[in-house]
Every structure is written in C-alpha cells, then in structure tokens.
Amino acid sequence: MKLYDAAISSAAARVRITLALKGIAVERIPVEIVGSGAENRRPAYLDVNPQGLVPALLTDDGVLLTQSLAIVEYLDEVYPQSPLLPSDAATRAWVRAFVLAVLAETHAIVTPRVVNHLASLPGSDETTAPAWRRHWTAEGIDALEALLARRHAVVPSRFCAGDTPGLADVFLFPQALNAGRVDLPLARWPHVEAIARRLADIPAFADNAQATLR
Numbered sequence: 621m622k623l624y625d626a627a628i629s630s631a632a633a634r635v636r637i638t639l640a641l642k643g644i645a646v647e648r649i650p651v652e653i654v655g656s657g658a659e660n661r662r663p664a665y666l667d668v669n670p671q672g673l674v675p676a677l678l679t680d681d682g683v684l685l686t687q688s689l690a691i692v693e694y695l696d697e698v699y700p701q702s703p704l705l706p707s708d709a710a711t712r713a714w715v716r717a718f719v720l721a722v723l724a725e726t727h728a729i730v731t732p733r734v735v736n737h738l739a740s741l742p743g744s745d746e747t748t749a750p751a752w753r754r755h756w757t758a759e760g761i762d763a764l765e766a767l768l769a770r771r772h773a774v775v776p777s778r779f780c781a782g783d784t785p786g787l788a789d790v791f792l793f794p795q796a797l798n799a800g801r802v803d804l805p806l807a808r809w810p811h812v813e814a815i816a817r818r819l820a821d822i823p824a825f826a827d828n829a830q831a832t833l834r
C-alpha cells in the first residue's frame with residue numbers, strides 16, 4: 621500500500637496512527653501542501669485525489685481511497701486486529717458523531733485552502749487568518765469537551781469511548797495537537813487534556829503526529 625502523506629497534516633496523522641496501531645507497513649509518499657512549493661493542486665496529484673487533499677491511500681489491489689475517515693474505516697475492516705469501533709450500536713453512533721464533530725465542524729474550516737482564501741479577501745489583514753483559525757479550533761474543541769464530559773459522567777473510561785484507544789481517539793489526538801499550533805493550551809478542556817496526555821504515552825500516537833501537546 622502507498623500513503624500519500626504530509627507530515628504536518630492532521631488528517632493524514634489519523635491514517636498514520638491507525639496504521640501504527642494495527643502494525644501495518646505502507647510506503648509513504650510525501651506531498652507538499654503549503655507554500656509556493658505546494659504540490660497538491662498540481663495535475664499529477666489531482667490524478668491521485670481530485671480534491672487535492674491528503675491523505676490518499678493506494679491499496680494493494682490498486683484502489684485509490686480518499687478522505688481520512690473512509691480510509692481509517694477501510695483499514696479497520698480489512699485489518700481487524702486492534703478494532704477501532706465499539707461493539708454496541710449506540711456507542712458506535714456516539715463515536716461517529718464525535719469523529720464528525722472533529723472532521724466536519726472543526727478541522728474542515730481551518731484547513732490551508734479555507735484560510736488562504738479568507739486571507740486573500742478584501743478587508744483581510746495579517747490578523748484575520750490566525751484569528752479565524754483560533755476561533756473555530758476553540759469552538760470545535762469546546763464541543764468535544766462537552767461531548768466527553770456528558771458521556772464520561774455516565775460511562776467513565778480512560779479514552780474517549782473505552783479503556784483502549786479507538787476511532788474517536790484517532791481523531792481527537794491530532795486535533796488536540798492543532799490546539800497548540802494556534803496557542804490554545806489544553807488546560808481549558810480537562811477531559812480532552814486528560815485523554816490526549818494518555819494517548820501521548822502510546823507510541824502509535826506520539827510517533828505519528830507532528831507537534832507537541834501544550
């Protein structure tokens with residue numbers, strides 16, 4: 621398998637963490653996604669992923685997969701060791717809702733293409749993009765904290781939805797690191813912080829996300 625990857629990408633980190641948790645080896649193909657050398661909008665990469673985003677995974681059967689959630693769920697189905705989803709339907713639904721709160725409502729609105737466009741609009745100055753990123757990161761993690769607080773008041777667990785790391789943790793950890801990148805210390809979110817610090821002790825997490833918890 622080949623993983624089209626960028627070290628700074630938190631979406632790609634979700635896939636790298638999953639591969640490590642399951643002990644799957646892949647060839648990593650770096651794709652530059654920021655600055656004047658960005659390759660992700662060039663035709664060669666658009667042939668891989670028409671959305672111009674990382675990650676993308678080329679399977680051993682020659683199938684190209686995009687979108688981190690779809691890739692992680694594919695890996696979980698094809699490599700069932702260390703399963704990421706809980707066995708009961710209600711907890712699976714909670715986990716998927718949590719994951720979507722990260723993917724769709726927090727990360728998606730602070731990615732380089734969104735922030736670069738915002739910065740290019742009339743009236744923007746050098747404070748606009750950082751303020752946008754910080755605002756939506758904080759609001760997104762406020763919601764994750766509330767979801768975790770409500771769940772853990774009823775069903776306490778070491779990680780988001782169980783005593784072993786699962787799908788929600790795979791999505792939470794890179795997002796917790798992103799908070800540090802926009803100068804938001806995790807102390808503001810006690811449940812998120814406690815879980816992120818436990819995850820940081822697990823090499824599959826610590827070795828596959830590029831940043832330090834703050």
Ligand SMILES: N[C@@H](CCC(=O)N[C@@H](CS)C(=O)NCC(=O)O)C(=O)O
Pocket residue numbers: 628629630631632653660672673674675686687688689723728731732733734
């Ligand atoms: N929903 C997508 C998001 C992928 C995504 O936004 N990736 C970012 C890096 S974290 C990217 O490639 N950005 C390039 C750009 O915005 O131009 C997923 O989960 O895979």
